[in-house]
Amino acid sequence: MKASIASYINVDRIVHEPARLVILTVLAETDKMEFRFLEKISGLTKGNLSGHISKLEQAGYVEVDKFFRGKVPVTSLKITPIGRNALEKYRKELNGALTHRPTILSAIRKRVRSLP
Amino acid sequence: MNQTVSAQYNPSNEDIAALQRLQNLTHEYALFSRDAVGLGHVIGGALVFIILFLLRAHFLRAWEGIFLGATPYIWIVAKEQLRFHYYQSSGQVTLPARRWHNLILGILAAFFALGIVAIIVALKLSPRFFQGGPIALGPVRNATLCIVILLAMPFLIWRYLRSPYEFVTGVYLLSLSAFLLSGNLQIGEVFGGGLGIVAGAVALVMILAGYAEHMKFIRLRREIRALKEPA
Numbered sequence: 001m002k003a004s005i006a007s008y009i010n011v012d013r014i015v016h017e018p019a020r021l022v023i024l025t026v027l028a029e030t031d032k033m034e035f036r037f038l039e040k041i042s043g044l045t046k047g048n049l050s051g052h053i054s055k056l057e058q059a060g061y062v063e064v065d066k067f068f069r070g071k072v073p074v075t076s077l078k079i080t081p082i083g084r085n086a087l088e089k090y091r092k093e094l095n096g097a098l099t100h101r102p103t104i105l106s107a108i109r110k111r112v113r114s115l116p
Numbered sequence: 117m118n119q120t121v122s123a124q125y126n127p128s129n130e131d132i133a134a135l136q137r138l139q140n141l142t143h144e145y146a147l148f149s150r151d152a153v154g155l156g157h158v159i160g161g162a163l164v165f166i167i168l169f170l171l172r173a174h175f176l177r178a179w180e181g182i183f184l185g186a187t188p189y190i191w192i193v194a195k196e197q198l199r200f201h202y203y204q205s206s207g208q209v210t211l212p213a214r215r216w217h218n219l220i221l222g223i224l225a226a227f228f229a230l231g232i233v234a235i236i237v238a239l240k241l242s243p244r245f246f247q248g249g250p251i252a253l254g255p256v257r258n259a260t261l262c263i264v265i266l267l268a269m270p271f272l273i274w275r276y277l278r279s280p281y282e283f284v285t286g287v288y289l290l291s292l293s294a295f296l297l298s299g300n301l302q303i304g305e306v307f308g309g310g311l312g313i314v315a316g317a318v319a320l321v322m323i324l325a326g327y328a329e330h331m332k333f334i335r336l337r338r339e340i341r342a343l344k345e346p347a
Contacts, residue, residue, distance in 0.1 A: 018131075025135050026142040030209050037145070037207030041138055043343050076208070094132075 014059045015090040019044055019052050024087045027062060027079040035075035053077065061086055141343075144336050148203035149210045151279045154333055155202075156195025157326025160285050163187050164319035167292065168312050176296075185296040188289035192276045203333060206340065225270040232263050235298075262298030265290065281322040288315040 015021055022042050027033055039049055056062040061083030065076040079087075148154065167187060170180055200208075236259070269290050277286035288311065 022135065022138060025139055029139050029142045030146050031212045033142075033146075033209045034207030037142075037209050040206050040340055041142055041145075041343065 011093050012086055012090050014055060014061065015086050017052070019048065020056055021090075023049075023052055023056065024061060024079060024083060027077060028084055028087055032065075032076050032078050035077065038077065056083065059083075059086075138343075141336065141339060142209065143211075144332070145204075145206070145340070146209040146211045148199065148329075148333060149208065152203070152329045152333070153195055153199065153279055153282060154326055154330040156191075156198050157279070157281055157322045157329065159194050159198075159326075160191050160282065160289075161319035161323035161326065163191050164285060164288070164315050164322075167289070168316055171312060181296050185293045188272075188286060188293050191289065192272065192286075195282075196276060206337075224273065228266050228269055231266050235259055235262055235266070258298045262294045265294035265297065269294075281318060281325060284318045285315065285322060288318075 015024060019042065023038065026038065026041055035049070035053075039046060042049060044052070053062060053064060057064050059082075060080060063078045063080055065078070067074055067076070153160075167184055170176065170184060176184070238259075269287070272290065273283065273286060277283050
């Protein structure tokens with residue numbers, strides 16, 4: 001049980017953020033995805049989405065490819081194997097936490113009560 | 117942030133369900149980059165029926181032969197345009213490559229290589245087989261044209277004919293095209309007979325499947341648009 005609590009508390013904060021979790025989840029379903037589809041499916045604004053993608057790119061979780069189709073600039077995104085592993089690990093930890101939720105909560109309460 | 121994922125994030129079963137829904141919508145949309153062709157299937161099926169009608173109606177005239185020979189290329193261009201400008205108009209989303217896809221293509225390439233050898237043998241034994249037709253260039257040139265089309269087939273199949281229906285119909289249309297453009301208008305007996313019945317049956321299923329896919333796409337587009345609307 002202690003391991004479950006620890007894993008829940010120490011989840012990957014880059015993946016844990018809801019917007020980034022959405023981005024990684026939908027990217028994991030595909031090979032490549034254009035920015036404008038991600039904008040539609042996530043419901044995020046362009047600026048907000050760009051910010052989250054930059055963080056994911058810095059962490060090495062996504063690859064960003066920018067090119068021109070005719071005269072139109074296109075941004076294409078792809079989840080990296082590192083990003084896929086991070087998402088899978090996060091899912092397992094979250095599933096474990098949800099399965100043991102009542103036990104985890106009672107353990108946390110006990111710990112809080114024991115604090116001076 | 118999406119209406120289905122709470123801003124104050126507290127992972128719950130509802131959030132997981134919302135993520136699952138986004139994942140499913142993305143997957144369904146991405147299918148239109150490969151397996152789902154929608155109206156492209158309907159066009160392909162309709163073209164097969166036009167071909168079967170012409171092959172069975174009478175002995176082909178030259179312009180009809182050229183039209184039939186050009187049919188697979190017209191179809192490929194039409195369905196790719198539809199895919200790009202209509203089904204993937206919200207942005208290109210592609211699915212990962214299938215492992216067995218390259219294996220099937222390898223087998224197919226070997227099969228076409230045998231076909232090319234057969235053409236060369238036929239040219240040696242019976243040059244008249246490659247005479248006449250809509251483009252009468254002489255036996256050697258007509259046979260070369262046939263070989264060029266057969267050589268291009270594995271690439272065309274790999275790049276443009278990804279669903280099982282597209283595969284069957286595409287191979288039928290491309291083979292017909294190769295023989296018609298090589299100067300064989302009499303080939304109708306083969307392609308309009310037993311092969312034609314199989315191609316016709318596949319074309320019928322393809323039209324129905326294409327229509328169902330198109331309706332599915334309309335529902336999918338509505339759902340994706342609804343994601344942006346306030347709750």
